[in-house]
Amino acid sequence: MAPSQSSPAAGAAAADVAWDELRGIIGAEHVREAGASDAVAGVQPRMVAEPADEKQLAAVLRWANDAGVALAPRGGGTKTGWGNPPARVDLVLATSRLNRIIEYAWADLTVVVEAGTAIHTLQQALAKHGQHVATDPLWPERATVGGILSTNDSGALRLRFGALRDLVIGVTLALPDGTLAKSGGKVVKNVAGYDLPKLATGALGTLGVITQASFRLHPLASEARTLTFRAASFVDANRLILAAQDSPLAHTGLQARFAHDAPAAVDIRFEGTTAGIEAQCGTVRKMATAGTEIGEFSDVWAAREALWSPGGDAVTLAKFSVLPSKISAACEAIRRAAEQGDMQWRIVVQGTGLGWVCLESPRPAAIHAGLVALRAEFEREAGSLFVAQHPARMTPFDAWGSAGDALPVMLRVKQQFDPRGILNPGRFVGGI
Amino acid sequence: MDARILQEFRAIVDQRGLITSPEQLHTYECDGLTNFRVLPQAVLLPDSAAQVQGIVRVCHRERIPFVARGSGTGLSGGALPVEKGIVISLARMNRILEVDLPNARVVVEPGVINLDVTGRVSPHGFFYAPDPSSQSVCSIGGNVAENSGGAHCLKYGFTTTHVLGLEVVMPDGSLVHLGGRTLDAPGYDLPGVFVGSEGTLGVTTKVILRIVKRPECIQTLLAAFGTTGEAGAAVSGIIAAGMVPAAIEMMDNLAIQAAEAAVHANYPNCGGLLLVELDGPTAEVAALMEKVNEICNGCGATEVRLAQSDAERAVFWKGRKAAFAAVGRISPNYLVQDGVIPRTSLPSVLTEIERLSAEAGIKVANVFHAGDGNLHPLVLYDRRIEGQEHAAEALAIRILELCIEAGGSITGEHGVGEEKKMMMGKMYSEPDLETMQLVRCAFDPLQLSNPSKVFPRPRLCGEKPGRYEPHPLEVAGLAERF
Secondary structure, rough: OOOHHHHHHHHHHOOOHHHHHHHHHOOOOHEEOOOHHHHOOOOOOOOOEEOOHHHHHHHHHHHHHHHHEEEEEEEOOOOOOOOOOOOOOOEEOOOOOOOOOEEHHHHHHHEEEEEOEHHHHHHHHHOHHHHEEOOOOOOOOOEEEEHHHOOOOOOOOOHHHOHHHHHHEEEEEEOOOOOEEEEEOOOOOOOOOOOHHHOOOOOOOOOOOEEEEEEEEEEEEOOEEEEEEEOOHHHHHHHHHHHHOOOOOOEEEEEEEEEOOOOEEEEEEEEEHHHHHHHHHHHHHHHOOOOOOEEEEEEHHHHHHHOOOOOOEEEEEEEOOOOOHHHHHHHHHHHHHHHOOOEEEEEEOOOOEEEEEEOOOOOOHHHHHHHHHHHHHHHHHOOOEEEEEEOOOOOOOOOOOOHHHHHHHHHHHHHHHHHOOEEEOOOOOHHH | OOOHHHHHHHHHHOOOHOOHHHHHHHHOOOOOOOOOOOOOOOOEEEOOOHHHHHHHHHHHHOOEEEEOOOEEEEEEEEOOOOOOOEEEEEOOOOOOEEOOOOOOOEEOOOOOEHHHHHHHHHHHHHOOOOOOOOOOOOEHHHHHOOOOOOOHHHOOHHHHHHHEEEEEEOOOOOEEEEOOOOOOOOOOOOHHHHOOOOOOOEEEEEEEEOOOOOOEEEEEEEEEEEEHHHHHHHHHHHHHOOOOOOOOEEEHHHHHHHHHHHOOOOOOOEEEEEEEEEOOOOOHHHHHHHHHHHHHHHOOOEEEEEOOOOHHHHHHHHHOOOOHHHHHOOOOEEOOOEEEEEEHHHHHHHHHOOOOOOOOOEEEEEEEEEEOOEEEEEEOOOOOOOHHHHHHHHHHHHHHHHHHHHHOOOOOOOOOOOHHHHHHHOOOOOHHHHHHHHHHHHHOOOOEEEOOOOOOOOOOOOOOOOOOOOOOOHHHOOOOOO
């Protein structure tokens, strides 16, 4: 039973909410009526609140919990459409004013930062000491620390430096009852207590609101070089990806790009010293089919973000996860589904087996049929399909897919953290 | 233990898998932390997940607490039995079930020995990265429970980095699958909380591991310094130069002496010894190692040696890996600690440890994972001398407090277990701990799975989080807060 259904408070209409109490907590000037652009996965909230700091944010949560106000936490608002439409949303709780870098211990390669800080702002500050959080999320100018953590958004750097779960070393979580709880810390190595930073990462704000996070940092590369190779087929591209992965190359990016109207390509990036890069380029050239090297383009790593650029309501964006050896089979399945539905398609898939697909069609029914077929196919092979964006007119389609026999445990975790179901009710896996 | 329950256990694991005789039970009364001992009621050795489920179902029905145990090498009492409880040893579940080289996945049962994973895949150029010093005997299940690290986690991460999925017998006996073979399985990152939960959330019966391709080149450099301060400056220099070595280890003079006495690694007799390991593409390593050499010399190294062969590399490491046990050569008893500090606090914390050590008249040998600030102070004492054990324990606690004051942690890789649970309240506030315990309540509301570990006091599940309300058990006088 999903918590959003189990809680009597969640069912109560929030029409008679005492918004003045909220104004009293954070100041009237920081509470405003929500507009159309504040919609959460297509559902219109009533108000937007921007607390000044984590104490105020926690106080707002406590008030909302007591008043039965359902809320959606929001950072830069770049991924507010991700997940299922909320069962209810009265309030958008924005972290925009929690935007300070609290402690940057560059010699320790760690940083503590407030959740509303934009990634790009953070990375600029870290670059002054030649460091970065080794992650390349979507829309870094607007996306925030709390937002990328909550959506677990990662790009090509993940292959070498790990996912956000591997980079985040501490979080402070604000819980619905107003508790501010720290877990982890600001040292890289720490096994004291449960690893709540990992639990909060990818939880879409359904367990608590991240108010600050600490990260381990990596040095920025002094030099980087990307080689691009043409691939004759999905299989050919998959072969090169597996060969690179099965070699001692220390690449920091490895992706394949496919599209209905463009030749297939594989990009590989090396970082480090000139000598090291040179030697590795030599090695990978021997792996690739002779004569297929296209050139060196550093902008190919923007390809994932570019999948969104067509925009409009005809576009569907989904993330898939398959075993690296199944990349070609997955892409073949996508092409098949797209051609059956007369859709345009583009894919960017990384060596980790994580990929993104853009499907474009004026017919929502075709997209729906394609997604159903693809999810079934990927889940059969131990993979998954997450739908981040689809046409508004499409028949409802669960954004996440199956959590398997772990779902009851997830429901109990949710019940413990958010017993009244006020945090993003219904947006997450299995009705959470 | 009730004969009826024993009979039921026997029916599940057979006579061969059930230990009840006191002399055999003594083997299981402690783990690597030998100053805590509790005799279990029985030890069960299941050989399948179904048998583990059967055992746990009985425990759940009868409210019998259970402690899962791998090889029993843990250093914080994680596998210490609990009063009136049983031990579930996973030693018989030691099969490597699947090796998937193209996808760099290996599926193992929990009793598989850490080093055996590497042994199995090394002919194909792969290794399993987490390398605790006990890796030749410790089990993957134990590593999962403790989120074990090792010398190479600076670059490669911890057990949690390398566990993609888990099969778990929940404390009610149900079987669940957390994570999976592919990345980003839908839902909460439950492997993320399960790894490192020290056996308090259930018993893992299958683990999907990620293996790593062996780098083209590995080089290890040994540098001798007059003081740990100089060695520490070299570490800072290496980090500041933008390098992420595979490992940076530091030993002080007492630790060097101990290692020499035990394994004759031919370490120079100096104040501070550094081992720096770089790995990666050959050309890259060669260029960076030159830089490391310069930095060490610039920081006053009295001797710098670069291992010229794999055999010599192994000897460099032998002294370091043997250091804990080696201390037994120079002291009849010792405590191993596992604090973490921000690396830059190293000089001040070391000075303070030295001062406290002199003040207490208790020697401390220091071994560090210097790259990530993980200290292993070895507090040396002689139990036969009245008051020394107590003084040593007090000093060990004081050192952990120093770590907390420096903004660090009471444990980097050994776990909290029984040993450090009372320190948790110094590192975290009450709301922090209460919040962690929400996870406990979701997994194990009856608190049967390794109860009384990690947290200073059990949480009574069903309490309203955050705000205090007396639990019915408290009202009835059956439980108390402290």
